Amino acid sequence: MDFKSSDTIPGPRTEDRLPSSTQAAVKIVVVGGFGVGKTTMVGSVSEIRPLTTEETMTQAGIGVDDNYGSDSKTATTVAMDFGRISITDQLVLYLFGTPGQERFWFLWNGLFEGALGAVVLIDTRRLEVSFDVIGRLEECGVPFVIAVNAFPDAPRYPIEDLRSALDLAPDIPIVECDARRRASSRDTLMTLMRFLHSIKMTKASV
Amino acid sequence: MTPPQRRRRYPVKQEPPAEPLRERPADTEDADGNEGKRKNPERLYVITGAVQGGDRASLDLVTLIVARAEPPPSASPEQSVLLRLCKDPLSVAELSAYLNLPFSVVTVLLTELLTAELVQARYPIIRESLADRSLLEAVMHGLQKL
Numbered sequence: 001m002d003f004k005s006s007d008t009i010p011g012p013r014t015e016d017r018l019p020s021s022t023q024a025a026v027k028i029v030v031v032g033g034f035g036v037g038k039t040t041m042v043g044s045v046s047e048i049r050p051l052t053t054e055e056t057m058t059q060a061g062i063g064v065d066d067n068y069g070s071d072s073k074t075a076t077t078v079a080m081d082f083g084r085i086s087i088t089d090q091l092v093l094y095l096f097g098t099p100g101q102e103r104f105w106f107l108w109n110g111l112f113e114g115a116l117g118a119v120v121l122i123d124t125r126r127l128e129v130s131f132d133v134i135g136r137l138e139e140c141g142v143p144f145v146i147a148v149n150a151f152p153d154a155p156r157y158p159i160e161d162l163r164s165a166l167d168l169a170p171d172i173p174i175v176e177c178d179a180r181r182r183a184s185s186r187d188t189l190m191t192l193m194r195f196l197h198s199i200k201m202t203k204a205s206v
Numbered sequence: 207m208t209p210p211q212r213r214r215r216y217p218v219k220q221e222p223p224a225e226p227l228r229e230r231p232a233d234t235e236d237a238d239g240n241e242g243k244r245k246n247p248e249r250l251y252v253i254t255g256a257v258q259g260g261d262r263a264s265l266d267l268v269t270l271i272v273a274r275a276e277p278p279p280s281a282s283p284e285q286s287v288l289l290r291l292c293k294d295p296l297s298v299a300e301l302s303a304y305l306n307l308p309f310s311v312v313t314v315l316l317t318e319l320l321t322a323e324l325v326q327a328r329y330p331i332i333r334e335s336l337a338d339r340s341l342l343e344a345v346m347h348g349l350q351k352l
Binding site: 132200 | 209305
């Protein structure tokens, strides 16, 4: 354990503190396979230096989290990067870059269930790594949009070919983005928010 | 060029891919490992001082924690640091990051502080509870300012 004494834990920098008026948080999950740019996207729009939260998993204890007392298991640490955007004095948005491997998701209870929605970041060189993620989001009923992180040497497919390959409903937005650029990442989040808004409006009018 | 094709999953519960079980004897703690960071999980249990299987407050990654009091003399070092960090609201995820402790360990520490009424929890707005579209519009306006 790397716990340091009270004096050596710096905590948030002055500019990273939230106003005491902050009443609630919302979260959006950025999910995708290893190396598709989740951390890059989180970092490009975050107002704080991206942070990392960890969870420890014992290999023999998958699905079980009450075996900290046993001493013969191997622990693996799974990390998740996140950032933060202030919305108003009362509301703050958190963005989590979540590992694509489904077996890690249970580690953070309610990670997907409570999220407003998800951005599925894909790399067209390795489209198949996002298949499980999409299936899981559909099963959980989490609204999502697809963001194609436009790597220079990645094959470019027409959007409708991607929709067909990913077997997505016609209303699910698919956008291109450059996760390194703040404006592009912000536009991707705006696409998700507009999509959530349209779902809300559709439901309200029924 | 045709992209690879996703197949929709059947609603059958799929087992995760079989992982080789990596048990090792308790007395070879420093056995070499090259996958992930390996720690002895026992010590996490010791830090929390909690009874195994004890109830934990249902804390989300983005539940905001605010200190209500100065650390009492009886507080553990970890609890004192937590109370110092959350003089202003801070999410459980941020506390986990700054303390360099796993999320689950932080939730146990916070459960004790909540029980002792030393901290207040401000619960997040989750999707199911979305009453109207004003929240979505507020987030959109906030993003546009970026």
